[in-house]
Amino acid sequence: MPAKQTYKFSIPHLRILDQDGKVNKKLDPGLSDEVLITLYRRMVLAREADQRMLRLQRQGRLGTFSPSTGQEAAACGPALAMEESDWLVPAFRELGALLMRGVPLHRVLLFWGGFEEGNIFPGVERTLPIAVIVASQIPHAAGVAYTMKYRREPSAVLCFFGDGATSEGDFHEGLNFASVWKAPVVFICQNNQWAISTPLERQMNSETVAQKAVAYGIPGIRVDGNDPLAMYAATHEALERARAGEGPTLIEALTYRLMMHTTADDPSKYRSDEEVQAWKDRDPLRRMRRLLDSRKLWSDTEEEALLAQVKVQIDGEVKIYEQGVRAKPDVLFDHVWAERYPEIEEQRAAFLARQQGGETHG
Amino acid sequence: MFKFKLPDLGEGIHEGEILKWYVQEGEAIAEDAPLVDVETDKAAVTIPSPKAGKVVRLGGPVGDTIEVGAIIAVIDDGTEEATQAEASAPVPDQAPPSPEPEDPVPATPTAPAVAPAAAEAGLVRVGPVPAAPAVRRRARELGIDLHQVPGSGPAGRVSNEDLERFAAGGASPAATPAGPAISPAGIPFFQLDPLPDFASQGPVEREPVRSIRRKVARKMVTSMVVVPHVALMDDVDVTDLEEFRQQRKAASAADEAGARLSLLPFVVKAVTECLVEFPMFNASLDPQREEIITKHFYNIGFAADTPRGLLVPVVHDADSKSIAEISAEITRLALGARAGTLAPAEMQGGTFTITNVGPIAGTRLIPTINYPEVAIIGMGRAEQKVVVRDGEIAIRTILPLTLTFDHRIADGADAARFIRRLGELLSSPLTWLLER
Ligand SMILES: Cc1ncc(C[n+]2csc(CCOP(=O)(O)OP(=O)(O)O)c2C)c(N)n1
Ligand SMILES: [Mg+2]
Numbered sequence: 001m002p003a004k005q006t007y008k009f010s011i012p013h014l015r016i017l018d019q020d021g022k023v024n025k026k027l028d029p030g031l032s033d034e035v036l037i038t039l040y041r042r043m044v045l046a047r048e049a050d051q052r053m054l055r056l057q058r059q060g061r062l063g064t065f066s067p068s069t070g071q072e073a074a075a076c077g078p079a080l081a082m083e084e085s086d087w088l089v090p091a092f093r094e095l096g097a098l099l100m101r102g103v104p105l106h107r108v109l110l111f112w113g114g115f116e117e118g119n120i121f122p123g124v125e126r127t128l129p130i131a132v133i134v135a136s137q138i139p140h141a142a143g144v145a146y147t148m149k150y151r152r153e154p155s156a157v158l159c160f161f162g163d164g165a166t167s168e169g170d171f172h173e174g175l176n177f178a179s180v181w182k183a184p185v186v187f188i189c190q191n192n193q194w195a196i197s198t199p200l201e202r203q204m205n206s207e208t209v210a211q212k213a214v215a216y217g218i219p220g221i222r223v224d225g226n227d228p229l230a231m232y233a234a235t236h237e238a239l240e241r242a243r244a245g246e247g248p249t250l251i252e253a254l255t256y257r258l259m260m261h262t263t264a265d266d267p268s269k270y271r272s273d274e275e276v277q278a279w280k281d282r283d284p285l286r287r288m289r290r291l292l293d294s295r296k297l298w299s300d301t302e303e304e305a306l307l308a309q310v311k312v313q314i315d316g317e318v319k320i321y322e323q324g325v326r327a328k329p330d331v332l333f334d335h336v337w338a339e340r341y342p343e344i345e346e347q348r349a350a351f352l353a354r355q356q357g358g359e360t361h362g
Numbered sequence: 363m364f365k366f367k368l369p370d371l372g373e374g375i376h377e378g379e380i381l382k383w384y385v386q387e388g389e390a391i392a393e394d395a396p397l398v399d400v401e402t403d404k405a406a407v408t409i410p411s412p413k414a415g416k417v418v419r420l421g422g423p424v425g426d427t428i429e430v431g432a433i434i435a436v437i438d439d440g441t442e443e444a445t446q447a448e449a450s451a452p453v454p455d456q457a458p459p460s461p462e463p464e465d466p467v468p469a470t471p472t473a474p475a476v477a478p479a480a481a482e483a484g485l486v487r488v489g490p491v492p493a494a495p496a497v498r499r500r501a502r503e504l505g506i507d508l509h510q511v512p513g514s515g516p517a518g519r520v521s522n523e524d525l526e527r528f529a530a531g532g533a534s535p536a537a538t539p540a541g542p543a544i545s546p547a548g549i550p551f552f553q554l555d556p557l558p559d560f561a562s563q564g565p566v567e568r569e570p571v572r573s574i575r576r577k578v579a580r581k582m583v584t585s586m587v588v589v590p591h592v593a594l595m596d597d598v599d600v601t602d603l604e605e606f607r608q609q610r611k612a613a614s615a616a617d618e619a620g621a622r623l624s625l626l627p628f629v630v631k632a633v634t635e636c637l638v639e640f641p642m643f644n645a646s647l648d649p650q651r652e653e654i655i656t657k658h659f660y661n662i663g664f665a666a667d668t669p670r671g672l673l674v675p676v677v678h679d680a681d682s683k684s685i686a687e688i689s690a691e692i693t694r695l696a697l698g699a700r701a702g703t704l705a706p707a708e709m710q711g712g713t714f715t716i717t718n719v720g721p722i723a724g725t726r727l728i729p730t731i732n733y734p735e736v737a738i739i740g741m742g743r744a745e746q747k748v749v750v751r752d753g754e755i756a757i758r759t760i761l762p763l764t765l766t767f768d769h770r771i772a773d774g775a776d777a778a779r780f781i782r783r784l785g786e787l788l789s790s791p792l793t794w795l796l797e798r
Contacts, residue, residue: 055394059412060369264372266405343490 009214011207014234015224019282021290029233033297039080039228040288040298041306043072046096047285048310049105049317050259053112056318057263065112068093070226070258073284074190075160076100077231078251081239082158087126087148089141089159091134093190093257097160101127105317106324113321116331126155135165138174138187145183145248156184156242158235164195166212167203175250179216184242186235187250190225192257197270213250225253226284229291256282329355364413364441366397368421368434372404376572377429379706381406385417397435400428415439425705427573427670493520504529514556574671585733588649590769593728594777598785600744601759603628606791625744625761626664626718627689632787632794633739634660634680637714640780642772644713646734654771663712663732664692666699667722673699674732676712720744726762737767737777739784761788 016027031039050069056062068075075096082088088101098108103121111118111130119129128144131137141159148155165171166189178185189209193200206212213220219241223234231253238249256279260267267276292298333348368378378400385391393414398421400409421434428434491508493501497520501508504525511528513520560566571579585591603625610623637644637660645656660681663674675695677688698704715732718741726742742762749758765781772780787794 055410058369058371058407058409060367061412064373260405263407264375264404266407 009211011210011220011222013222013224014230015227016229016233017227017287017291019287021287021294023229023291027230027233029229029236031229031232033295035080036288036292036295037297039076039232040285040292042100043076043096043228043285043288044306045310045313046072046076046099048307049099049108049314050095052314052318053109054259054263056109057112061113061322062109063112063114064262064264066092066262067257067259068095070279070283071190071192071255072096073228073231073288074188074225074253074255077228078158078160078186078188078235080228080232081236083155083239085126085153085155086239087128087141087144087155087157089128089137089144089157090130091137091160091162091165091190092130092132093162093192094160097158098127098130103127104320105314106320109317109321110324116335117324119335135161135168135170135174137161138165138168138170139177141185141187142174142178142181142183142248145178145185145242146181148184149181149245154243156186156239158186158188158239160188160190162195163189163191163193163200163209164198164203165189166209167195175212175216175218175248178248179218182245182247184245185248186238186242187248188235189250189252190255191252192225192255194257194261194267194271196261196265197267199271208252210250210252216248216250218248218250220250220252222252222254225255226282226287228284228288255284258283363418364415364437364439365433366412366435366437368400368428368430368432369409370430371400371402371407371409375402375404375430377427378402380422380424380426380428380434382424383420385420387417387420390414390416391437400434409434411435411437413437413439423703426702429573491520492517493525494522497522497525500525574673578672581733582730585731589731589733591731591766592769592774592777593764593766594774594781595726595762595764596781596785598761598763599749599758599789600625600761601789603788603791604744604759623689624692624721625741626716627685627692628788628791629716629718629739629741629784630662630664630677630680630688630692631683631685632784633714633716634662635787636780636784638681639783640772640776642776643737643767643780645736645771647736647768647771657713659711659713661711661713663709663715664695665715665717666696668700668702670702673704673709674712674715675699675704675709678711714738716741720761726764728764729766731766731768736771737765737780740764740766 014027016024016029018024047069050067053062053065054067057065071093075094079088079097079100082101088097090097095108098121099105101121102124107118107121108130109118121127121129128137128140131140138159138161141157145157148157159174161171175187177183178187191200191209195203208220208222210220210222219238221234223230225231231251234251238251241247241249258276258279289298289303330348330352333344333351336344371378379402381399381401383398384396391397391411391414393412394410396408397411397417398409400407416438417435418438419433419436421428421432491511491513492515493508493513498508500522501511501520506525506529508520508525511520511524512518514524515521607623607625607628614623641656642654644660645654647654659679661676661678662680663676666673666675675692675698677683677691677695680688683691695704695708698708712732712735714735715729715738717727717729717738719727720741720743724742725745727740729738729740731738740763742764744759744761746757747760749756749760751758763781763784765777765784767777
């Protein structure tokens with residue numbers, strides 16, 4: 001077929017901090033020592049909270065949840081690049097980003113404990129609730145971003161989702177809408193290579209997630225998702241572009257989920273120990289620690305003190321969670337619509353009647 | 363004293379099997395230290411201790427199945443009697459100790475226009491009525507308002523039958539309990555109608571199908587749906603074998619193994635020899651790949667009636683074991699099955715199953731294949747019978763056998779040869795011995 005080449009594309013790849021903790025001088029975003037330490041502390045908090053949640057679930061004190069261990073750089077790096085006035089639209093595997101926004105851990109515990117109150121983050125503005133429905137949050141993010149533009153607010157939206165989410169229609173609708181309307185939003189795909197037990201290559205036929213940006217005419221970049229500096233830098237740049245009216249960006253964070261998909265999942269059934277081990281060697285926390293060590297910003301004593309302090313903090317949050325607010329169980333019917341509709345009220349009544357009957361289901 | 367109950371480790375898990383204990387009774391444990399490994403339908407997980415203290419009691423030995431909600435460990439944490447319900451479950455309706463602002467608490471909901479119960483009682487329903495598009499269209503054609511039609515499905519869903527019944531002025535199905543008819547796609551005439559309302563016929567009791575009962579149910583339905591079963595029956599003259607067995611029993615009344623010597627180990631051994639000779643009965647059919655997998659190992663399962671339900675312990679490598687060894691192993695496995703102390707491996711890997719209801723009662727039975735095996739032998743009761751031998755009437759001990767087999771893999775003639783050979787071995791133990 002005689003054809004002329006009309007379009008060619010290439011996808012940039014960004015890494016700044018390598019596995020040994022060495023920084024690429026040319027790309028260094030120049031974060032201050034203080035900020036680097038804070039970033040590390042938040043990543044450690046996210047890791048420890050995640051591990052604690054796993055134990056709580058095993059003890060029957062928390063419901064099913066999706067552990068984020070191993071993905072701290074991809075969640076915390078971007079959050080660091082946000083302004084308070086920006087919007088965070090999370091999926092369900094960005095504990096670090098939520099904590100960096102200032103969401104109290106007990107709210108996250110309430111959410112995974114099955115309480116509606118876990119959807120409310122008191123005192124934390126512009127942070128949407130956890131979205132378990134895969135990709136549902138992507139059109140929301142596009143809509144919020146469009147609103148910012150419509151209202152001429154100089155704020156942008158940061159939206160997280162997984163590699164599996166890119167196979168949903170919502171992903172395409174959201175990116176298309178955002179690109180057409182030049183909505184100020186940064187899409188971050190945490191490509192952790194698995195969607196439950198479906199590996200990336202069974203999920204999509206593209207070489208990268210980032211190249212999907214080409215189809216929407218927006219910048220796409222693949223970033224080492226276990227490199228917090230690269231995640232910060234890429235997001236920072238994309239947010240600036242968004243706030244400057246230049247539209248959305250798609251960032252693919254290449255990372256790995258080190259634990260199970262959710263606590264109801266057994267990954268040993270579908271992936272090898274060698275694969276997991278290879279990614280443990282690329283642990284983002286270890287990388288960050290090496291950087292701090294090389295700059296003489298950290299020591300074992302400080303590490304110990306941090307772990308002790310984080311434990312106290314988590315203990316406190318667990319206590320609040322276990323003794324905390326419990327509104328009526330039917331609150332879940334309150335926020336379906338702004339107004340009260342008879343259909344919903346009918347369901348509420350049936351639900352309450354069943355509760356009283358002590359009947360269980362499941 | 364903290365009673366730690368097994369939580370639902372996955373979503374909707376009912377039970378788990380104890381794989382490994384990290385502590386012994388009497389030992390101390392720290393909070394969050396590993397306590398026990400439990401395997402559920404979904405995953406094997408390590409459960410950390412929710413409390414620090416001394417482990418007073420473990421919930422069961424390794425291999426035990428423990429139900430969600432049952433006590434998996436009792437830990438003396440220095441407190442009074444408490445279960446985790448009191449100790450750690452969220453306490454409802456309490457103010458948060460945190461200084462943060464209260465959540466907006468919504469106003470009490472207004473009562474719905476019509477409660478669903480009222481709708482069921484025949485009142486007009488409000489809001490959209492659940493029904494499939496085809497049913498809606500049919501209703502429009504018939505000029506019927508779906509709100510008037512009592513629905514028999516979940517949440518009052520109106521089915522085509524409900525609609526037709528209503529159109530015909532027929533009785534409301536509200537008399538029958540709700541529940542959809544189940545019709546697996548593609549099987550003509552196959553439909554599971556909702557059960558009649560037994561409670562209106564007399565007092566009834568309902569209990570959930572759980573655990574072993576559920577496993578048996580699943581396995582049997584799978585087997586019956588997937589496998590074309592054929593049963594072949596024969597009577598085997600075991601007079602000589604019985605005589606020998608009774609002698610052995612008398613001679614070794616003092617010695618346990620001898621005293622317990624039953625017909626089963628002989629049948630296990632004879633079946634094993636037949637399986638070597640007729641490998642298609644020691645196989646499995648892979649339906650996805652359309653391949654027959656012939657196994658070169660001989661693991662014979664036997665059905666054991668236990669207080670927890672039907673279990674099938676397995677005598678592994680029966681081809682390399684003597685009848686005495688098989689007998690001893692059956693005794694051990696049967697006791698273990700009853701006590702609930704068998705390791706999972708002792709109930710796995712079977713290639714053929716034998717079920718022996720004879721000692722209880724029943725002249726013969728047609729067993730269902732233990733899927734994905736190919737065949738199963740059912741032993742009836744061995745009894746003295748009047749038979750004709752060489753033109754004379756004789757009294758002989760007859761063991762009725764049924765071989766149920768998978769007709770996808772084996773044919774009637776194969777089964778006939780198998781059961782004939784089995785009969786030869788069991789009826790002439792001395793010839794059998796000579797051949798070996
Ligand atoms: C619309 C929808 N479909 C299916 C599910 C069940 N589900 C939960 S997470 C998940 C996989 C998501 O994979 P990915 O987007 O890669 O995110 P990850 O879990 O790897 O973080 C699926 C299928 C769901 N929650 N929502
Ligand atoms: Mg994924």
